[in-house]
Amino acid sequence: MNRLIQSGLMFGNLVHVTSPALVERYNRALKHLTGKTTAQTDFHIDISGFSPEVGDELDDPLYLNHNGVNRQFILLTTQQKTAPLLDAKFSTSRDILRQFIEANESQLFALTAKDAVAGELVNTVFDVSNPERLFDIHTIRIEADTTSGTVRDAEKLGALVDRFKTEPDGWHDDVLIAEMITLAKRTGDVVRNPVRLKQMEFRQANFHTTHFGGMYVFRQVEHPAAICAGDAVPGLPIAYTFTLQDRNKVAKFLDLNGLVEPIVKARGIDASAILRQKMDFIVVDIAQEAEIDLTGATRRDIRGLARRYSDRLPPEWHALNQLVQWAEGDATWPRIASDHPAYFYTLRASATPDASLVNMLLSELSHKDIRQLYICHKEAFYAAYRGWTDTKRAYVVDFLTREYVADKAGAREALFGHDAPLEEPAPIRDDMVARVGPWGAVRR
16 A cells, blocks of 8 residues: 555645644544554644544544544644544534535634544434444434533533623622633633634434445435445335345336436547547456556557456447447447446446535446445455555556646546545655555554
């Protein structure tokens, strides 16, 4: 994984913590939340404050996410809002944290100038050892405060100020005044500069979870269903349950709920270019099987390999080629049914609030499209990467660095036409590999 880390495709855009003051604040928050501290003086954190170096030191990749639910977080700076969420157990968690930071940015900026803000994404479920418990998660509420309780004290001081202003004898209540002075020393002037974080709740209707081998839960659609990435989980409290291998059922589900559209019929994109790129990725798989060195391979080289190994090209490649010919007006419409291995390569999410979740699902159903897999489902990408030959790894990293990282916004707009999960990659110091190990937070 060293190559991914050094190119910024893994652990990208983490916040680098080196200041002794920030390290001390982090330790106070860590002690407050978990009872643990770190001896690290130089580490990186994600949007939730999770550090792969600290996780490696504590031998606990879930030190801020016990049982994989009710994720805790540590905010040292509002800059964390653009960082990724490593090893996310729920697809909604990063967006919830980002919205919380953005909605309270000015307040958090003031609070983190003096202290760390520690908190938790709270729901009524504390253990999901039983899969049915996943369906008891409906609302996520955020609880947060500084380690010294500034927000709590500010609320208390505000209530005392109201008493002071409204009670007839407030001016003569020495105990009240003394308590106000004591709290004000810790909180500052809450009248001129109120310290208050917005009470925020988020509905978790449709989501992906890594629990139970991976599961997509769609509750807020016309025809609800759960789609399991591994074996089917029996007895779920939802109308339908099937697996990624039930391709006809998955296709019908997506179509009935209006969650997908054919790439060739989508507006504002170059469908032929997208399909040709998917075909190239399929050829890369053939090259890996043939043990061909792909170092420095261009698109022309890849298409040359397609001609050279035409007898090995799978049905996906031929079906996509027919679709490209139709799109360019050189052939009749090809019939690609849902049981065809190319079917899900021909789709993208339609413009719904669940577009990013659907694109994540589609990336698992068309896993040879390494670009979509990387953009939409990084954990699945990293898992696939481990099983590739070194030549394919080198080609994929070179391609993503050159074709995607160079223009992330343009590539995403061309592919999806609307938002998809974006974690801005940024180069990271080489010594992180030595300190965390090549697998870091994604070890299993």
